[in-house]
Amino acid sequence: MTVSVSLPEVWSALEDVRARRPLVHNITSYVAMTVSANALLALGALPAMAHATEEVEDFVATADALVINIGTLSSDLSAAMRKAAKHAGEVGKPWVLDPVGCGASAYRTHAAVALAALAPDVIRGNASEILSLAGEASAGKGVESISRAEEATGAAMALAKRTGAVVAVTGAVDYVTGGGAPIPVRTGHALMPLSTAIGCALSAVIAAFTAVRPPREAALAALAVFGAAGSAAAGRCRGPGHLPAEICDALYLMSPDTLGQHARIGAPVAG
Template sequence: MSATPQSATPQVSIAEAVSALDALRAARPLVQNITNYVAMTISANVLLAVGASPAMVHSEAEVDEFVAISNALVINIGTLSPDWLTGMRKAAARAVALGKPWVLDPVGCGATKFRTDFAVELSRAGPAIIRGNASEIMSLAGAAGAGGKGVDSTASSDAALAAGKALAKASGAVVAITGETDYVTDGTHVVAITGGSALMPLSTALGCALSATVAAFAAVRPPFEAAVAALAVYGAAGAAAAARVTGPGHLPAELCDALYGADAALVERYATIKTVEEVNV
C-alpha cells in the first residue's frame, strides 16, 4: 500500500478528513518509526488508537528490510546520536526508492549545528511531508537556504508561514506547521486547521506522536490531504481530550481514547479546515 499521487488541487474538508480516517482504519497501515526514546511509547499508543500498526525499528541492520514491509515511515531526530544517522539515511533512501511516503520531524532544529545540519540533509532526501513547530520550520528553512532563520522558540505558526512555503518549494515536500493554528502548504496552496488545546505542549512528545499520525495518514492519502486530515483528526481528539482533564498529566491517555472513538461528529465539533486563498507572505 502506498499513497496515491498528489492531486493538483488538494481536496480538503472535514468530510475528507473523516473519509481518510475511515480509510486508515480499514487499511491498518504498518508505520515504521525511527523516533526518539521519549516519544516511542506515546507514538505507538497513538498509532494503535487511531487504527494503524506501529513498529519502532531503527537499527541500520534491518531498516532496508523493514521499510520494504512498511506502508509509511517517520524519521524523528529528537534524541539524535551519531549511531542513528546511517540508519535514518538508509531508511529514507529505501522509502524513496520504493515509493513509500516518509515524514520528517526536525525536532529541535536550530539548537545545535550537528542537529541542524542533519535536519537539512534529511530535508533534501525526499520526504513526502515535513512536520514541525514554527521555530523548527523557520530554522530549517533558513539553514537550508529557503527562507529566514527563526531563533525564537515561541514563534507563532503565522510567523513561520513564509518560511514554510519557501521550504516546501525548496524540498518538494508538503510542510505542516503546528501551533495555535496549524498550516499545511506545498508552496502554492495553504490550508489552515484549528483544534487542539493549550495543554498539549505541556505533555511530552505529543508533537512527535502527531508526526507518526501524519505518516499513518500518508499511507492512505496523498501528502497534502494526509497532512490536513491528520492535523484535523488529531487536533479534534486533543481538544476533546483536554475537555476531560484538569491538567496535562492524564492528557496522553485521554488523547488515545479520543482518537480511538473519533468519528465525524467529534471532528466536526472540535476542528476546522479552511483554505487560505491569499496569504501576505
C-alpha cells in the same frame, strides 16, 4: 491553485486508515516511542519501532509509511535515518520528517537539512523548527518554539518549493502548504504543548495518513483528526499529565460529530 479539504473527506480518510491498518515504521525519539505507538494503535494503524542500521531497509520495505523524528539524535541513529529515507525513496514508500529541535545546535540542524534533502513527502515541525530548516532566523529554546506558526508560513512555502515536500507548521493554528497558499487548521488545545511527545505522535499519525492519501490531504486530515482528539481529550483533563492517554482514547473513539465539533479547516490564505 491550492484547494482545501472538507471534514467529510477527512472522515473518509480516517475510515480508510482504520480499514487498511497501515504499518508505520518509526525511527523516533526514545522519549516519544510509547506515546507514538499507542497513538497509532488507537488511530487504527500499526506501529513498528526499529532503529538498527542493519534492519531499517527491511522494515521500510515491509511498512506502508515511515516517520523519522530526530528528537534523541545520535551518530548511529542519524546513519539509520539516512539509510531508511534513501530506501523509502527507492521502494516508493511515503515518509514524514519531524526535525525536532532544528536550530538548537549545528549538529542537529545539519542532520535535519541532510534528511530534508532526501525528498520527504511531509515535513512537520513547530514554527522555530521550520524557520531554521528553511535557513531563516528563529526563536526557540531547545525543542520548544517561541515563534508563532503564522510567522513561519513564508518559510514553509519556500521550504516546500525547495524540497518538494508538503510542509505542516503546527502551533495555536496549524498551516499546511505544498508551496502554494497555506491552509489553516484550527483545532487542538493549549494543554497539548505542555505534554512531552504529543507533537512526535502527531508526526506518526501524519505518516499513517500518507499510506491512504496524497501528502497534502494526509497532512490536513491528520492535523484535523489529531487536533480534534487533543481538544476533546483536554476537556477531560485538569492538567497535562494524563493528556497522552486521553488523546489515545479520543483517537479510538473519534466520530464525525467529535471531528466536526473540534476541527475547522479553512480556505487557503496569503503566505
